Amino acid sequence: MEYTIKKFAQLSGVSARTLRYYDEIDLLKPARINSAGYRIYGAKEVERLQQILFYRQLDLQLAEIKNILDAPDFDVEQALNDQWQQLSQKKADIERLLTAVEQTLDHYQGEKKMSDQEKFMAFKKQKITENESKYGAEIRTKYGEKTIDASNQRFLNSTAAQLQEKATTEQQLFEKLQAYVQNTQSDLAKEIFDLHKQWLSYTWTSYSAEAHRGLGLMYVSDERFTRYYDRHFVGAARALNDIIQQFAH
Amino acid sequence: MEYTIKKFAQLSGVSARTLRYYDEIDLLKPARINSAGYRIYGAKEVERLQQILFYRQLDLQLAEIKNILDAPDFDVEQALNDQWQQLSQKKADIERLLTAVEQTLDHYQGEKKMSDQEKFMAFKKQKITENESKYGAEIRTKYGEKTIDASNQRFLNSTAAQLQEKATTEQQLFEKLQAYVQNTQSDLAKEIFDLHKQWLSYTWTSYSAEAHRGLGLMYVSDERFTRYYDRHFVGAARALNDIIQQFAH
DNA sequence: ATAGACCTTGCCGTAACGTTAAGGTCAAGA
DNA sequence: TCTTGACCTTAACGTTACGGCAAGGTCTAT
Known part of the structure; x- marks a missing residue:
């Protein structure tokens, strides 16, 4: 269940550029980088991306989503109310x-x-x-x-x-x-x-x-x-x- | 009725930066440049800016506004319908x-x-x-x-x-x-x-x-x-x- | 002469990527 | 084994309409 960036992109329906961007802004890091410098994604990353897409579909900013997913005691309800x-x-x-x-x-x-x-x-x-x-x-x-x-x-x-x-x-x-x-x-x-x-x-x-x-x-x-x-x-x-x-x- | 950029900005309620930007994209050029390199605006520029603000208030893009104001036979009605x-x-x-x-x-x-x-x-x-x-x-x-x-x-x-x-x-x-x-x-x-x-x-x-x-x-x-x-x-x-x-x- | 207000151009930053360029990696077929 | 094509990498520019800042020139009043 390991994917290179293109496989992962096709699987999830986003572009490879988007995944690189999410890596760049630390929203979604690959599971690891292989010897050739390729990004390798796994099951946990699939799940996190799903969550990202859920909130993105509500038009939340990526920085907001990062807060929601990274801070365990973040007030999601408040964030949704703001939104x-x-x-x-x-x-x-x-x-x-x-x-x-x-x-x-x-x-x-x-x-x-x-x-x-x-x-x-x-x-x-x-x-x-x-x-x-x-x-x-x-x-x-x-x-x-x-x-x-x-x-x-x-x-x-x-x-x-x-x-x-x-x-x-x-x-x-x-x-x-x-x-x-x-x-x-x-x-x-x-x-x-x-x-x-x-x-x-x-x-x-x-x-x-x-x-x-x-x-x-x-x-x-x-x-x-x-x-x-x-x-x-x-x-x-x-x-x-x-x-x-x-x-x- | 000649204004330097700050006077013009205060008169019209936009920022000097905005006027410089409009100059840069050829949306609104000053009437002339004086010997010191200052932008000088006149009555015609006041009028054009008013028109720009009218269309901007409708949330039209600046490029679109430029078309409307510069092309005499531009289909304004079509543009507004698109908008x-x-x-x-x-x-x-x-x-x-x-x-x-x-x-x-x-x-x-x-x-x-x-x-x-x-x-x-x-x-x-x-x-x-x-x-x-x-x-x-x-x-x-x-x-x-x-x-x-x-x-x-x-x-x-x-x-x-x-x-x-x-x-x-x-x-x-x-x-x-x-x-x-x-x-x-x-x-x-x-x-x-x-x-x-x-x-x-x-x-x-x-x-x-x-x-x-x-x-x-x-x-x-x-x-x-x-x-x-x-x-x-x-x-x-x-x-x-x-x-x-x-x-x- | 100098201070303070004003002017200039130039450049970075914004949000979330799309697009392109230059160059490295991999698997498969000749 | 070499080559080809698909894939990967980073870097950098473009998008929109400016805001903000820096370095340096100009004007006016005291």
């Missing part, structure tokens, strides 16, 4: 990161959807007036409510209403922003900031000043955003960002 | 680790609680027989059901019942284990293994063969476990571990 605490902390951190990424993604997709929706709404509006003028009331009795699922319609209505609100907010925002760049008034700036924050609330589920400021910076640095905002008037993106940086804390 | 994927994966990993740690902790605490509960049950049993023999039926009408909240009682009953089952399983386990060490029969070994697995089911909410084997190794390597198992008979812990290693896959 639980650390993992819980990491989990909380990651959840925070996930929502931050989601917010940013929501925003990106919100921008895209917005312009698509705007096109769609404009198209629809045009169609309605077209149909009205062409066929009048007749068409509305022929098609209409009957063919559309009621709940689906309610959903579409509420989404449309929200989009309408958002669009209104946005329109106000740019009107005031244009007034602001032509004649700087600080009270107007605060109004604009509040409008932008409100506008954000249609896509962000929770607010963070840091993210808000980051977003402002993207308006001026990412040309897709700049183009979108400068569609209203030249310099809109930069003016908006200035205001955001001024008020978001 | 979301990675974070979700990490979260899933951590959740797996948490349950593994919890299982191990449950087991440790289960061992402790078990012996406490056993003491408690033995104590209670003794009290009941004492009282029965001393006061007979009289006492049961005097105290009893009336003073005890019914739902609480039900809970205690079910817990007690489970503990009873667990204790019975354990007793069977050790009877068969003792028979096994005196006269090795392989069919008995499988029975013992199944009993132990069943016994585990009273404390583990989900089963993993790897954890089972790890547990077996702890029986022989951690003296608190060894003592607990060798209370039944000498060599019990080792015999049980041998069987676990043989059957748990």
Whole structure:
């Protein structure tokens, strides 16, 4: 039951490099070294490695594992409690990161959807007036409510209403922003900031000043955003960002 | 609006070392180097650093951030989606680790609680027989059901019942284990293994063969476990571990 | 002129290995 | 017996995002 390093590695499923490393840090020494300088492992080493792998599977640090295995009166339960605490902390951190990424993604997709929706709404509006003028009331009795699922319609209505609100907010925002760049008034700036924050609330589920400021910076640095905002008037993106940086804390 | 490295660091809240590192990896170069070789930063660098910090706050790698900021047509949305994927994966990993740690902790605490509960049950049993023999039926009408909240009682009953089952399983386990060490029969070994697995089911909410084997190794390597198992008979812990290693896959 | 605050580059250390390079060992077949 | 291929060894660099330290140059105020 003696193994050279490769046999031992294959037997246990770890790499030979890992075993050399464990030797180096005194976590798992070979049973002996033969005359050629080869590491030779035996049954006791198999067992110790199993234990190492058990604790490693719980993501404990190798130094911790060394403590657990080498100090006979080491408080394993305390170590596991610590590990639980650390993992819980990491989990909380990651959840925070996930929502931050989601917010940013929501925003990106919100921008895209917005312009698509705007096109769609404009198209629809045009169609309605077209149909009205062409066929009048007749068409509305022929098609209409009957063919559309009621709940689906309610959903579409509420989404449309929200989009309408958002669009209104946005329109106000740019009107005031244009007034602001032509004649700087600080009270107007605060109004604009509040409008932008409100506008954000249609896509962000929770607010963070840091993210808000980051977003402002993207308006001026990412040309897709700049183009979108400068569609209203030249310099809109930069003016908006200035205001955001001024008020978001 | 020109800053030496320390001013810039204080302004932005990162360390001077970090700024030197960002310079080194070409993530954020100073606006210029003055005659003394000092790094001088300006307004554009403030802005770029803000953007870096925005993405860093999402836990993106610096190389990734460099791509986003330097390649004008870089797909930021794709990058954020990737990041979301990675974070979700990490979260899933951590959740797996948490349950593994919890299982191990449950087991440790289960061992402790078990012996406490056993003491408690033995104590209670003794009290009941004492009282029965001393006061007979009289006492049961005097105290009893009336003073005890019914739902609480039900809970205690079910817990007690489970503990009873667990204790019975354990007793069977050790009877068969003792028979096994005196006269090795392989069919008995499988029975013992199944009993132990069943016994585990009273404390583990989900089963993993790897954890089972790890547990077996702890029986022989951690003296608190060894003592607990060798209370039944000498060599019990080792015999049980041998069987676990043989059957748990 | 000198002290103290600031700046520079260069290098080591972090965690747990993967990878590569240069060179020694072993068993088997020609 | 020689060679080949599989295996072994140590040494050293690379990974990530810096922290910390040392040796030495610069600036500002007293």
